[in-house]
Amino acid sequence: MMLLSSLAHVYLLAAVALAVPAQEKRVHHQADLSDHVHDDSQNYQYDHEAFLGKEDAKTFDQLTPEESKDRLAKIVDRIDSDKDGYITHSELHKWIKHRQRRYIEENVNKHWKDYDANKDDKIAWEEYKNTTYGYYLGEDFNDIEDKDTYKSMLARDERRFKAADKDGDGIATREEFTAFLHPEEFNYMKDVVVQETVEDIDKNGDGKINLDEYIGDMYTPEDGEAEPDWVQTEKTHFADFRDINKDGYLDADEVAKWVLPGEVDHADNEAKHLIHETDTDKDGRLTLLEVLDNTEYIKMSTITDYGGMRVEEHDEL
Numbered sequence: 001m002m003l004l005s006s007l008a009h010v011y012l013l014a015a016v017a018l019a020v021p022a023q024e025k026r027v028h029h030q031a032d033l034s035d036h037v038h039d040d041s042q043n044y045q046y047d048h049e050a051f052l053g054k055e056d057a058k059t060f061d062q063l064t065p066e067e068s069k070d071r072l073a074k075i076v077d078r079i080d081s082d083k084d085g086y087i088t089h090s091e092l093h094k095w096i097k098h099r100q101r102r103y104i105e106e107n108v109n110k111h112w113k114d115y116d117a118n119k120d121d122k123i124a125w126e127e128y129k130n131t132t133y134g135y136y137l138g139e140d141f142n143d144i145e146d147k148d149t150y151k152s153m154l155a156r157d158e159r160r161f162k163a164a165d166k167d168g169d170g171i172a173t174r175e176e177f178t179a180f181l182h183p184e185e186f187n188y189m190k191d192v193v194v195q196e197t198v199e200d201i202d203k204n205g206d207g208k209i210n211l212d213e214y215i216g217d218m219y220t221p222e223d224g225e226a227e228p229d230w231v232q233t234e235k236t237h238f239a240d241f242r243d244i245n246k247d248g249y250l251d252a253d254e255v256a257k258w259v260l261p262g263e264v265d266h267a268d269n270e271a272k273h274l275i276h277e278t279d280t281d282k283d284g285r286l287t288l289l290e291v292l293d294n295t296e297y298i299k300m301s302t303i304t305d306y307g308g309m310r311v312e313e314h315d316e317l
Contacts, residue, residue, distance in 0.1 A: 069292050076288050087286040092271040100267055104185060108178050115177075123172045125161050132157070156196065163192045184260065194256045209250040214238050 063071060079087050079095045115123045115131050133154055141147035164180035165172055166188070172180060183189035201209050201217045215238075219231050239246075244254050278294040279286055 065295070068295055072291055072295060073288060076286075076291050085287060087275075087291070089271050089275060089284070092274065092286070093268050096267040096270055101185075104178065104182050108174065108181060111181070112174070112177070121174070123177050125158065125165075125170050125172075128157070128161065128172075129154070156199075160189075160192050160196075163189060190256065190260060191252075193260060194252050197255055197259050198250075198252065208252075209255065210248060211235065211238050214242070214250065 076087060077083075079091050081091055081094070112123070115128050117127045117131065133150070141150045144150055160183065161172065161180050162168070164176045164183070164186075166176060179186040179189050183192050198207065198209060201213050203213050203216070204210075215231060215234060218234070219228070221227060238250075242250055242254060242258055244257070245251075250258070275284065275286060278290055280290050280293065
């Protein structure tokens, strides 16, 4: 049952959250290009995973030098969207952003068939609701021990679905369904992310977050246990940085600045870095020859994502 699976996932996340000694678990950062430190003096693993993708970089490493160059040539052709023989910064930036979003696309694709019951390539709210909660709806969750939790989840899902449904027709396109599953990735869903965060932490229901609620979201003291140092650090962060107007609470605007911070565009920085390192004639763009002359460097970068992209197949950017 989809609902039980969803709840199990929620409870697992809650259990993991309890082990996280910081509020960073609430902050929605961009997807990382790599888990490795970006330090070329040590190795090129960061660039490797940025060009190829974190999950699939190992596949490319197993290719022979000839196979590597053949695959790189196909990838370069994919990146060169205007087919002028050069990879520009904007084309490379677009490609790396595309690689960065693969995990989101794959997650949406994973669930799409489950929810698109009538196979019309759209997902209506009724389809999502019936697939996720259908067995229990007629009983009003009365046969479930924690029925209030289920009712709350249903109401929250419906509110988020309606927010993602831009044209308000009750039917989600693939982009709208992506916004539903990953609201932090869409500017127009910002208010939903903030609202859900406040609701999760605001235990007294006053619509804002006080210091006790802020700390309580990540730490529950046990009898006789000494308070960890990081708890005091978080209290300082609350007072000095989170509570901008110094009224003792975090309102919606302050929560937004906390959980949805403006960030450096790592894909943009990586595109500039790769061009700088492999642009032999320093004209600000890359040719196929420049890429192939730097095969060992390039194949250690996030651009290629070969194992997951399957260049033989059609894959729109």
